[in-house]
Amino acid sequence: MIVREQEDTFILIEQDNHGLVSGEIMENWKKSLFHGEDFWQSVQYAIRYHDYGWKSFDKQPFWNDRGQAPYTFSNYPLSPKTVIYTFGINEVEKHDPYAALLCSKHYSRFLLPDSSQTAVAFIEQEKERQQRIIHRLGEVDKDLFSFHYGMLRFGDDISLYLCLNEPGVLKDKEHFFFQKGITLPKQPGQEESSIMTLQWRNRYTVSVNPFPFEGKISIQWKQKVLSKKDIVKNGLIKSYEKQLYEDVAVDIVPE
Numbered sequence: 680m681i682v683r684e685q686e687d688t689f690i691l692i693e694q695d696n697h698g699l700v701s702g703e704i705m706e707n708w709k710k711s712l713f714h715g716e717d718f719w720q721s722v723q724y725a726i727r728y729h730d731y732g733w734k735s736f737d738k739q740p741f742w743n744d745r746g747q748a749p750y751t752f753s754n755y756p757l758s759p760k761t762v763i764y765t766f767g768i769n770e771v772e773k774h775d776p777y778a779a780l781l782c783s784k785h786y787s788r789f790l791l792p793d794s795s796q797t798a799v800a801f802i803e804q805e806k807e808r809q810q811r812i813i814h815r816l817g818e819v820d821k822d823l824f825s826f827h828y829g830m831l832r833f834g835d836d837i838s839l840y841l842c843l844n845e846p847g848v849l850k851d852k853e854h855f856f857f858q859k860g861i862t863l864p865k866q867p868g869q870e871e872s873s874i875m876t877l878q879w880r881n882r883y884t885v886s887v888n889p890f891p892f893e894g895k896i897s898i899q900w901k902q903k904v905l906s907k908k909d910i911v912k913n914g915l916i917k918s919y920e921k922q923l924y925e926d927v928a929v930d931i932v933p934e
């Protein structure tokens with residue numbers, strides 16, 4: 680779950696909805712800037728469904744008693760988180776092994792700094808998965824795969840930029856993840872990655888530079904706004920289940 684806290688409310692965006700936004704954005708990527716034409720559909724599938732594992736779990740969010748807020752994707756307890764990761768990658772692999780290879784690398788990267796038994800076991804599990812998929816697919820071009828993984832990371836980041844920030848936020852008040860911009864996919868043969876800068880022009884428009892898309896992107900996602908008083912009275916799950924979704928619409932345009 681993606682959570683933004685306001686004075687009297689929490690705004691909650693389900694991870695799978697965020698993933699669908701990632702996919703909608705990256706479907707607009709300029710084909711002239713994409714490498715490995717045969718992998719286009721696989722890369723797009725990985726981007727769109729990289730957070731599929733959260734889909735059922737986020738329907739009944741959990742309360743963080745220490746933080747006095749709903750658990751987010753970043754502070755969710757590790758043991759159930761790895762179950763969610765594993766399920767999501769399994770589901771992607773059923774449809775597209777190359778997409779699963781990308782998702783497996785994505786989630787493994789999150790846990791590399793963690794030396795706990797749970798994290799180490801997950802990374803070993805995913806190493807075995809990656810070896811199995813590579814054996815099935817045959818030789819995988821490392822530079823091309825690195826570019827495709829950069830596409831997944833970028834799609835994840837630009838969607839998170841939209842979901843983690845308050846619409847229309849001033850640059851110096853943006854979420855700290857993005858104040859220095861977002862790393863663009865490194866083109867095969869490129870020595871250093873480029874950075875995209877982003878800024879909210881108003882509540883409904885984000886401008887970016889450079890602009891690697893075919894044209895203006897108009898997207899929507901669903902969120903729920905929960906009253907803190909309602910959570911105290913009825914509990915988080917009941918409050919979440921009875922609250923209706925609302926749509927948020929944003930345009931992404933060149934700077």
